[in-house]
Amino acid sequence: MQVDLYLETLLAAHAPGPRGIVDEPTFDPGERAAAQLLASRLVRFHPSFRFEEALATRLRALAGGRAGGADATVTDFPAPPTGVPAPPRPAFRDRRSILIGGAIASGFSLAGVALFAWRVAAPPRTPFGRAARAAHRGRVSAPKVRT
């Protein structure tokens, strides 16, 4: 409690502004010098006039747009400010499912074509199969007769 009071008194005594510096014998000389230095030398900076006016214009335009007033102006789409999270991207799973669906469909098609080609090229295993294929070859190679 005493420390709190001491510090608040020290800081109040060395606050910047018209109150000035009050000499208090209980203050530690080093801390008093530090507070004095910081109060007098740490100044507040102001941004450039150009920056301040440009931002004021931008805020005015944004405020006008938000209020929906007649003085709202159309401005360029602003660059995202630092630290603002990027807009959400499509979920990875959503894009992935489409890709998988397409791949599966393509896979089935390719497998079907390969199976058909293999079935055509491979020799039939059964006598009935061999007989059916010989009959088919004979029908295809025989000259067509018009009736």
Added chain:
Amino acid sequence: MEAARRDPRAFEPLYRKYVGQVYSFALYELRDHHRAEDVTEAVFLRALTALPRFDERGEGADSTFRVWLFRIARNALANERRHVRRHPEAPLDAAFDVAVLDDPAARAAEREALAVAWRAIDRLPEDRRRALVLRFVEEMTTSEIAAILGRSEGAVRVLIHRALRSVAAELGRDRDEAR
């Protein structure tokens, strides 16, 4: 404040009042004019967007708004610092220049005094430096600083007291080296 909440076009007086404070806070943190401007811009754009959600309850509307604004600034600075860490940081006094004095001797003396002050706070840990800047540059009360930094008032007093001791020790070292 209430007017600005009802109509965002009434935000401009608040902006004019606090733009210097926010910019200064950012400049002491980042030590770079351009980055400080970027953060200041982000803070006010975010504040204007979030103004309808601003809760005015507190000890005083003006103080509450400043605390709210500086909380936005603290978050924006935290984001910016994450980026800055990947780049070399300039020393604090490199960001400033003293060009207001005509007398070269006075300017040299002023420059030296500034260098001593900045050197002293430059070596402080981030939280102590931030507390000192809020206190001595922004002239905030302990309760305001506590609300901005998300700490108790007692913790803020401890921070400031330790920071003052460090600065005092730094000044003592400077004096010893000068002898």
